[in-house]
Amino acid sequence: VLLTGSAWARGLLGWAQPERWLASRSLLPVSCIHASTYLQKSRKWEKKNRIVYPPQLPGEPRRPAEIYHCRRDIKYSHEKMWYLATLIKGMSIDQALAQLEFNDKKGAKVIKEVLLEAQDLAVRNHNVEFKSNLHIAASVTGRGRYVKRIRYHGKGMFGIMKISRCHYFVKLVEGPPPPPEPPKTGFDQAKEYVQQLRNRTLVHTL
Amino acid sequence: ALVMLFSPLPRLRSLLQRCWGQLEHGLLLSFSRGPSPPWGPALAVQAPALLPEPVSVTTESNEVPSLFDSILWMAAPKKRRTIEVNRCRRRNPSKLIKVKRNIDVCPECGNLKQKHVLCGYCYAKVKAETRLIRIEIGKKEGGPFNAPTVETVVLYDGEKPTEKEEGKRIIERARKRPSWFAQD
Numbered sequence: 001v002l003l004t005g006s007a008w009a010r011g012l013l014g015w016a017q018p019e020r021w022l023a024s025r026s027l028l029p030v031s032c033i034h035a036s037t038y039l040q041k042s043r044k045w046e047k048k049n050r051i052v053y054p055p056q057l058p059g060e061p062r063r064p065a066e067i068y069h070c071r072r073d074i075k076y077s078h079e080k081m082w083y084l085a086t087l088i089k090g091m092s093i094d095q096a097l098a099q100l101e102f103n104d105k106k107g108a109k110v111i112k113e114v115l116l117e118a119q120d121l122a123v124r125n126h127n128v129e130f131k132s133n134l135h136i137a138a139s140v141t142g143r144g145r146y147v148k149r150i151r152y153h154g155k156g157m158f159g160i161m162k163i164s165r166c167h168y169f170v171k172l173v174e175g176p177p178p179p180p181e182p183p184k185t186g187f188d189q190a191k192e193y194v195q196q197l198r199n200r201t202l203v204h205t206l
Numbered sequence: 207a208l209v210m211l212f213s214p215l216p217r218l219r220s221l222l223q224r225c226w227g228q229l230e231h232g233l234l235l236s237f238s239r240g241p242s243p244p245w246g247p248a249l250a251v252q253a254p255a256l257l258p259e260p261v262s263v264t265t266e267s268n269e270v271p272s273l274f275d276s277i278l279w280m281a282a283p284k285k286r287r288t289i290e291v292n293r294c295r296r297r298n299p300s301k302l303i304k305v306k307r308n309i310d311v312c313p314e315c316g317n318l319k320q321k322h323v324l325c326g327y328c329y330a331k332v333k334a335e336t337r338l339i340r341i342e343i344g345k346k347e348g349g350p351f352n353a354p355t356v357e358t359v360v361l362y363d364g365e366k367p368t369e370k371e372e373g374k375r376i377i378e379r380a381r382k383r384p385s386w387f388a389q390d
Contacts, residue, residue, distance in 0.1 A: 086302065103303065
């Protein structure tokens with residue numbers, strides 16, 4: 001992004017604000033309200049593996065095993081990673097590994113490693129019997145921390161590029177993959193519309 | 207955010223604030239005034255206002271609308287593309303990665319392979335063995351441009367050259383014959 005004249009000047013002076021320097025030189029005690037919650041990284045996905053359910057009653061159907069795995073700070077763009085994540089969304093793990101193996105993108109190799117790691121964890125720690133009996137319930141990307149760097153152009157010009165990183169999260173669930181939903185037909189949509197009209201109630205009447 | 211408390215030097219603060227405001231104001235004015243600032247890196251701009259002036263007025267009037275005029279006609283986005291429009295474009299099915307249906311299992315090694323492509327694992331195996339054979343050939347030839355004009359035959363452990371391989375160059379490899387490398 002190349003800045004225009006006045007915006008560049010304002011940006012240069014933006015970092016220096018003398019009123020702030022002077023305000024700190026006071027004799028009264030300064031109450032620091034720096035909470036700095038934005039500096040803490042949110043690491044909830046790793047904690048999801050730790051939840052323990054109460055033992056199931058004899059009549060209940062067996063709860064399928066869920067394995068949460070992620071990889072942080074992958075040197076790739078989260079928008080580009082999203083395409084791969086949606087490719088493997090509802091597939092079985094074998095099909096997902098096959099698709100990723102013959103995909104030429106950089107993120108495909110990373111996601112394949114993550115899936116293999118997760119499969120290994122499932123068999124070792126989460127009491128999964130067959131490593132092929134897993135399917136991908138959720139596959140999500142998130143953006144990681146960006147850093148800004150200067151990209152040098154010719155004639156002394158410069159641009160500011162951002163080095164982007166991303167996180168990748170996957171949730172494997174034991175069992176065969178669920179059947180894909182049939183696409184919504186026009187007839188279904190019309191039926192829903194008519195049902196919505198019929199659900200309306202008359203207000204402020206007898 | 208910082209809490210601004212009452213400073214014991216109010217006059218100094220107000221003086222500095224006024225000076226700072228004047229400095230900012232002066233900078234803004236200087237940028238809107240001239241084509242190029244006297245200091246700082248030069249920046250690329252789209253607008254014609256910061257282009258250098260044409261060489262002379264007479265040459266411009268003779269020629270057809272030169273670079274100076276055609277710059278005003280350059281295409282530029284009028285409005286910011288909203289995230290909804292951006293999403294419609296990025297998530298259009300034509301841009302999503304298509305599921306490949308031509309993946310099979312290699313009958314030799316059991317790895318996955320594409321139907322029209324050689325199995326990657328088997329190819330790597332053959333490549334490694336070929337490299338070793340080539341090293342043997344290199345040792346036998348001793349240098350560049352020493353390739354003989356006869357055919358080459360590779361023999362593994364415990365194999366004798368038959369009468370068919372009389373005039374050919376023989377390369378010995380000190381291992382068992384691999385199953386995929388048939389003799390004849």
